[in-house]
Amino acid sequence: MFSKEQILKQYFGYTGFREGQEALIDHIVHGDDVLGIMPTGAGKSLCFQVPAMLSDGITIVVSPLISLMKDQVQSLVANGIPAAYINSSLSVNQTHKAIENARNGRYKIIYVAPERLDVDDFVSFARSAGITMVTVDEAHCVSQWGQDFRPSYLKITEFIDKLPKRPVISAFTATATREVKEDIVKILRLNRPFIAATGFDRENLYFEVQKPKDKYRAVIDYLKRNPDKSGIIYCATRKAVEQVCEDLQNDRYNATRYHAGLSESERAANQDDFLYDRKTIMVATNAFGMGIDKSNVNFVIHYNMPKNIESYYQEAGRAGRDGTNADCVLLYGGQDVITNQFLIDHTSEQNDLDSETLELIKEKERERLKQVTYYCHTMDCLRSYILRYFGDQSSNYCGNCSNCRQNFETVDILDDSKKILSCICRMRERYGIQMLIDTLRGSRNERIQTLHLDQLSTYGIMKEVPQSRIREIIQYLVLNEYILLTNTEFPVAKLGAKYKELLNSDQPILMKVMTKLEREQKEAKSGNLKAKQYYGEIDQQLFTKLKALRFQIAEESRVPSFVVFSDATLLDMCRKKPTEKDGLLAVSGVGEVKFQRYGERFLKIISEHGAAAAGAALPASADSAPSVEEICESVRRSFVPSEKAVPVSILADMLNSLLLQKGDYKITAIKLANFFMEKGLLQMETAEGRNNRVATALGKEHGIVTVEKTNSAGNTYRQNFYHRQAQQYAANHIEEWIGGA
The missing domain is CATH 1.10.10.10 (Winged helix-like DNA-binding domain superfamily/Winged helix DNA-binding domain)
Structure with missing residues (x-):
């Protein structure tokens, strides 16, 4: 029988628990109901996944969104944990097969949509299965006073009552005021629950409120300062999503969109494009993101002010989930208040609520809108404002928000x-x-x-x-x-x-x-600080090689890159540079299962890189810094194309690994793709309402191949791959873009 520590290391690759995790796990194992209130990225999932592996029975996880289940199950299976999901994305035959497998004991963890809980087929299975725990994820959805109330969550207790033996009930949420917390305990009928509230602070997140005259220009300015970063831009309406996404695509940014007005197949395809890093920017309404476990989201920009602090903090919290530094920027405009008031009055209808209850909910939403409006105008510490809203005590200075970094006068x-x-x-x-x-x-x-x-x-x-x-x-x-x-x-x-x-x-x-500040100087200083915080003292060239290998493995396995390893794990490899098994297992996020699957491949890259670095020539002295011409010639001479075709992001990394050795130059994937466009090797093509860069006849001659692929949802998409000839072409023409890099 494994211990909880062995489960943690064997399957998840961690050597220690974070705050609150161990206590919650211990209480679940001892048969106690629990409520965990932990910020996004604090490791809520481990709190029920570890005890699920320690029990003899099955854990049912009630989850509100299909995308959340899909990501969680992919990650569990990648870690060697038998898991499945049952929701409307499965066909009738697939659902029957999943339930049959569950009856035969094939799964330890099963994710289900709340709507599934009153379906006869599933209830029949549940009554005969050994269900030892029911976990309610995103538990705030059960409360009418929460920001994301879902009436289907009220079916949970009815489902539990149908089981022959009451299982342990565990509930988890990232955002809960005192009122919502009390509602969760009462409505789910938690029996004297152990409650762990670890605090809401996410120290790695930088908060900023801007009041720009031109919001789109503010977005472009941010993207120019943060090239090649992956992020989400939230808009209040579908119309705004369409406009911002179209404008970004016209400006040749690698963006896609998501809102409820799109077909289910397009939403799934666009979400996969973002998760698999084929698109770096997702423009979306709040319909996107709950439970999205993409670890390398570097920024979240709110193009419009959200309706409440709960939604804002939950959406902003999708940045920096792996613990690396990330930005949360809110672009405020006076019209945002009017838009949100309209949405409250016209789009919060719940068909099964009486008019009196509905009006009470709307009144509560108007009060929340007032609080988030105050947030946009406060001159105090933004982090402190958020934490106080959720009942956390905090000093009025964090040093990592726009207000704390500004100079003020009274x-x-x-x-x-x-x-x-x-x-x-x-x-x-x-x-x-x-x-x-x-x-x-x-x-x-x-x-x-x-x-x-x-x-x-x-x-x-x-x-x-x-x-x-x-x-x-x-x-x-x-x-x-x-x-x-x-x-x-x-x-x-x-x-x-x-x-x-x-x-x-x-x-x-x-x-x-x-007070007035020299903005350009401030931005330059901020950008340098963020880069140092994000990368630390790591080997950038090794990081690039590890990312390339991760992408290759992800393509082979048909999973998002972060399912293989997160950026934080790759950064830890760069710091520790292990060369044997025990050393790699000491890296945060590397467990026995993942080591068996691809650990040797990562060790090989690290060892080869170390050998190459040991034999490399000493760098030139500061007095003999190379000229641009010398740098270009050095890159052309040193560049070794990959035997395998690579996407543009990896090609940019390959070139940057050489550039960063010679000077402070860098090329972005967007700029490299635009270079191929300008040379006539790529062209823009619109198909099924989506803009794609595809290879021209000239591009094909130079080794660019546009591949049509099928994602896990069965939807097709296009992606460009660059063979040896195209890779060398980019290196040979490096002087054409290095000056503006």
Whole structure:
């Protein structure tokens, strides 16, 4: 009989448990119900997967999304754990086969959709099987007060009641306020559960709020500063997803899209493109991502403000799941509030809820919208704001958010605040913020004059104050309850509960405002810092070789690269550079099963790299730094094409491994693909509504092959592979793009 420590190392490749994991596992093994509240990336899955392997029976995992089940099962099977999923993506025959295998004891863990729990065939199987645990993943979905309530989750307790013996119930979520936590315990009827809340902080995530005039330009600026990084861009509406994705593709970024308006087959194909790194950017609504276990998501950009902090933190938490540094950027615009209010009023219908309950839910959603709006305007630490929202104590400085990295000064806004409140009073609390600002600044627009607002005594009393500063002060007054904004499609500014207190006060009202910084210098410094934090003191050339091998194995196994090994595991290999089995097993994320499958191949790469490095010539001194021409010639001379055809991302890595030895030059996969386009070796082709680069006749002559493949969902897609001739062609023409790299 294995111990929990042996299971952890043998199947998952880890030598120690993270905070909260061991206690949850011990209580489950002893037969206790548990509730684990742990941030995304904290290892919730291990808390029920390890005890599942220690039990004699079957663990049923109730999961809300097909994509979540698919990823989890792929990873479990890759680790040598017998697992399966049963959901609507399977045919009738496949479902019967899965249930038959389960009856025969072929699986230890079975993921099911909540809708499956009242299907006679599955219930019949469950009653005769030895089910020792039912795990509820994304448990907040059971609560009407949660941000992602799913009525189908209410079937869970009915299903458990049908079983001949009550199993252990374990529930897990990444986001739960006190109210939602109490709901989970009550609705799932957890029996005196052990509750572990490990805190919500994700120290590797950088948080930033921007208020750009042009959101798309802000996205492009970010992508230019972070080339070759994989990330998600969340938009509030399908229309915005379509527009942003189309614009990115037109600007030759490797982007795809996901929203509920697409066919199921296209959603599956696009999701696979992202998971398998064929597309580096996913533009999506919040329909995408729950449970997506892609470890190398380097950034999450919210193109629009989400409806609540819970959704924001859950979606942002899809970045940096492997513990490496990642960015979470929210692009705020005033229209976002109006859009979200509309969505709350018109798209949160639950057919099986009575009108009174539905209105209570909407009222709660409006309150959550107010809290996330405050987040976008606070000058305090962004991380601290989020943690306090979830009930965690935190200092007001983290050093890893845009507010903590900015320089602020404190100003007294008492006089300006009184002017604003007086104007609201004289406008009889009938108008929105923009009309208020226009009146205060003395605008001559037609509507101001038609409504005779230019005749008020407060008209033009702040004409010397910039509009942006007035808006900042108004938001501060809203945050501090001096102004109330109505929860309507077009919010109206009214006097808040504390307005009299301010009007009658002579005490200063102090507000932090941002000072002007040299943005370019700041961005350059930030970029260098992130690169150092992300890579540390590692061998970049070895990292490139390991990524290439990982991609090759993933292609052979038809699984995403992160299922083989995460970036964090490859980085640990680069730091430790093991040359024998025990050394590789000491790398975080390498277990016995994965070592048996492909450990020797990684050891071979590391050993060969070490031998090559030992025999390499000493680098040139600083006084004799090579010229661009010398670097190009060195790359052409040193470049050794791969015997196997490779995708553009690996080709870029191969070239960069040589460039980084000679100087501070780098080529991105996007720029390399564009180079082949400019040379006429690739062309853009639209098929089934998707834009793809495909090989031209000239490209085929130079060794580029466009391959049509089929993903695990049965959908076809196209991918370009570059044979030896095409690889050498890129190296031979390196001087044409190195100057702008």
